[in-house]
Amino acid sequence: MNFEELKSFLDEKADQYNHSDFIENDPIQIPHRFSAKQDIEIAGFLSAVISWGNRKSIIKSAEKILDIMGNAPYDFVLNHSGKDMTAIEDKSIHRTFNGQDFVYFIRQFNRIYKENDSLEDLFRIDEQEINFYHAIERFRNHFLEPEKHRSHKHISSPYKNSSAKRIIMFLRWMIRKDKRGVDFGIWENTDQKYLSIPLDVHTGNISRKLGLITRTQNDWKTVEELDRMIRQFDEKDPAKYDFALFGLGVTKELQ
Template sequence: MIDSNELKSFLDQKVEEFNNPSFIKDDPICIPHQFSKKQDIEIAGFFASILAWGQRKTIINKCNELMQLMDNSPHDFIASHEDTDLKRLLSFKHRTFNATDTLYFIEKLKHHYHQHDSLEMAFISASNNNDFEMKSALIHFRNYFFDLPDFPQRTKKHISTPANKSACKRLNMFLRWMARNDKNGVDFGIWKNIPTSALICPCDVHVDRIARKLGLITRKQTDWQTAEELTQNLQKFDPNDPVKYDFALFGLGVIEKF
């Protein structure tokens, strides 16, 4: 077992190495970085995280294609499109995410932005306002996202929930992007109601592998409890910002092939 102080020092060094603007260009976070308007950043980031499945280069290309289909103004497109504008989206597909899913996402986001100024409010439930807790926030978000009548049943698979024991990698990554604000230029920190201390580490295959190698995960499977276990172990190194170590674990796994 690696000494705890040595491991913290090693991971802190790797965070420093990867948490800087040079990280952006090869990562799906480059999609929301193309925008400056808050709502555009949220929408571009949301789609980029949901489509973050497969090779990073392919993900980035497909996200750019989707942004172009929305005239590179996703908020304006979602808020004010005509039905005829949606026809161009019928050809969009990435893995199992198809036109049916795209059209429902746009319809739900349109409803949301007609009532709220920010997508952050979709993660805030009345019961979670005073003491933010991520598990209940993600369960609330999924229920909220599919509250329109006649939503397509197939689309539910694209929004994970801890209620199904999912590690919710994509949503946790999106929330990291929106809520972390360390002035390093990668994460945006434009959401103020979700404390960084409440974020859960996105547990993808690379992070999972490195975390197990370093003794930060002991559970055999990868599920919501695994993501919580990893985050709780990272909180020992930084209780206020445990998810900054996502940069270290992901960088070690993907970039350094540790």
């Protein structure tokens, strides 16, 4: 396919999969159970952080997290007791994300929300920047305590060349604004033009089949390679093509 044909194809697929039906089988259904901004942020962040593996398993684990928080994430973050934390520590949550990690995240959220109205405040992006490379690292420096902790591994660092897939996905959920009802678009002070594609095995393979990227690793350098290509298709809303690449991966249409 030439440039125009590829753009037309991806626009069509993005339009096809960016639909409210998408929510039903995706972890984004978890934050969609809430209407308050902070509840959406906390439920969305925790769901994104555990988003590796089978989607049904991810959703089931995220529902376990909601149950522990009494289906009131923001209230739990602000008002949990020491007894609540002790009860969580030995729980199994999702794969390598365990009760100790959950307790750590709740404590960080508690500190952050006492100082900020929204997690958006921690992802501020400077106008001269082209993506969230530096903003994610600034967030990590705010959210993670200076001393090492096992939970740090659950928030990847672009500075270490990670694709930071789960954080990039969370940012898409919070920032992208359209009328399709999938993404929330509740971060009104952050422009969606800075968003990237959440890069994993599936989106990476589809991108290579379509000639969007040439690198074989799924790392931050490849995220930026994909950035440069998709922003030629739509510089104002590049992340919409995540729906196209993800949908093509799920349906195996290109096999």
